[in-house]
Structure formats: structure tokens, C-alpha cells
Amino acid sequence: MILLASSSRQELAAQNRLLKAENQILRSKLPKRIEFTPKDREKILKHGKPLGGKIRQLLTIISYSTFRRWVRESEDGTAKPKKTFSKGGRPRIEEPLEDAIVRVRKETGWGLTKVRQAVTRLGHSVSRQTIKNVLLRAGIAPEDATDPDSWSEFLKRHAAVMWQCDFACKKKWTVKGLVDVYFMVFIHLGTRQIWVSPCT
Structure with a gap:
């Protein structure tokens, strides 16, 4: 019985060494910073807390100080919500305004400046570049159709x-x-x- 217990302990230790080696290999192939979901944190805390101070030698994907911080936050209920960072640049305009720009362009065939003037008369302030971006997203090349009332077209007619x-x-x-x-x-x-x- 003692022999069986010692052999099973030796096997468990060997398995643990193998798992730790695999974890280290996997960790070396991952990026420096890994994003953890709240569920990931819960799993690590659930299995890590019972190990006490021994977990310091077992952690491979997070640092011991991070683990301790997670423990404190879970006990105090002070877990900070994850900051969300918006993409750079100006935010897109509202969808109804985009639809209005596309509609004006399709119905009139006007260029960017005249579409901008029409949108301004509707009470919205947008730049020519914004109108161009909206038309490109809608699959309309702004320079494709010429304005039938442009000066050059008038002279030709x-x-x-x-x-x-x-x-x-x-x-x-x-x-x-x-x-x-x-x-x-x-x-x-x-x-x-x-x-x-x-x-x-």
C-alpha cells in the first residue's frame, strides 16, 4: 500500500513536471501580454487559492503579484471594470444622415460640394471628406458621375x-x-x- 502511494505520488510529480514544461513552451510562443476574461480569472483563482504560497512556483501565464491582486479584488469586491479604448479618429456620423447623403447623391448626381450644401441646408454640418467617405462606403465613387448642371457640361450642351x-x-x-x-x-x-x- 505504501509502495503504491509513493509510486502514484512519483507519477503525479512527473505529470506535473510535464504539464509545467508544456505550459512554459506554450507561454514562450504567446504574446507578452495576454488578455484575460472574468471567467479566466475565476478559473485561475478557483484552482490557485487552495495551493497557497506554493502557487508562486507554478504560475507561468501571469505573475504572482497579478494573482495576489486578483485574490484581493475578489475578496474585497473591488475588481475594476476593464477600460475600453475607442479607435482613433473622429466618430462616424449617424446612420440616418449617411442615408440622406447617399440619397441626395443618387437622386441628383451632384458632386461633393453641392451635396455638402444640401446637407447643410438640412441643418447638419459635415465636411467634404466625410461625404466622400460615406459615398465610398456605400459603393459610390464620388468622381464617377458628373453633375449635369456643372459649368463644363452646360458649355458643352x-x-x-x-x-x-x-x-x-x-x-x-x-x-x-x-x-x-x-x-x-x-x-x-x-x-x-x-x-x-x-x-x-
Whole structure:
């Protein structure tokens, strides 16, 4: 009986050494800092408290001081809630506002500036970059569609009937001396034909 008890103690000691070696190997492959859930803490405290001071040699994934702190917190009920850190940068705008931005863009085909002006008229202050980010998240490339009322589109639609005009002034020697001569220059947008008015 004594022989059996001693052999089983030796086997248990060998098993413990094996488990400890495995734990050390696993610990060496883990990151320096491990996040523990409240359930993880409870398990470690449940199995660690009965061991008393002997646990100091057994701990591999936490330090002894951390274990002692957990024991104190569980006994005092002073466990601190885990701090949550938000992602950097500005928070996203509310979903209804995002939906409004996407709707304005789809219904009008406006660019970022005009969409921003429309959203401002609704009482919301957002930047062009925020509008661009919202449209990209919605799968709409802001630069894809051109505004049908943009200046360049307007000129293309009316090129056949539009002329550009400019005034010019030139110094000219006459019998009365040096005088300013004024004239007008017209260019047809469609054909690029130029017409210069008589000088005055």
C-alpha cells in the first residue's frame, strides 16, 4: 500500500513536471501580454487559492503579484471594470444622415460640394471628406458621375449657340498722337471661329 502511494505520488510529480514544461513552451510562443476574461480569472483563482504560497512556483501565464491582486479584488469586491479604448479618429456620423447623403447623391448626381450644401441646408454640418467617405462606403465613387448642371457640361450642351466675348485695348499712333483704341473679340464655342469688331 505504501509502495503504491509513493509510486502514484512519483507519477503525479512527473505529470506535473510535464504539464509545467508544456505550459512554459506554450507561454514562450504567446504574446507578452495576454488578455484575460472574468471567467479566466475565476478559473485561475478557483484552482490557485487552495495551493497557497506554493502557487508562486507554478504560475507561468501571469505573475504572482497579478494573482495576489486578483485574490484581493475578489475578496474585497473591488475588481475594476476593464477600460475600453475607442479607435482613433473622429466618430462616424449617424446612420440616418449617411442615408440622406447617399440619397441626395443618387437622386441628383451632384458632386461633393453641392451635396455638402444640401446637407447643410438640412441643418447638419459635415465636411467634404466625410461625404466622400460615406459615398465610398456605400459603393459610390464620388468622381464617377458628373453633375449635369456643372459649368463644363452646360458649355458643352450650348456650344453651338454660344459666343465668348472680350474687350481689348491697344495703344496706337495717329495724327493726333498716341491714343487708346478699343475693340471687341468674339469666339464661337462650337466652331472656334473668331470675329474682331472695328476699332473705336
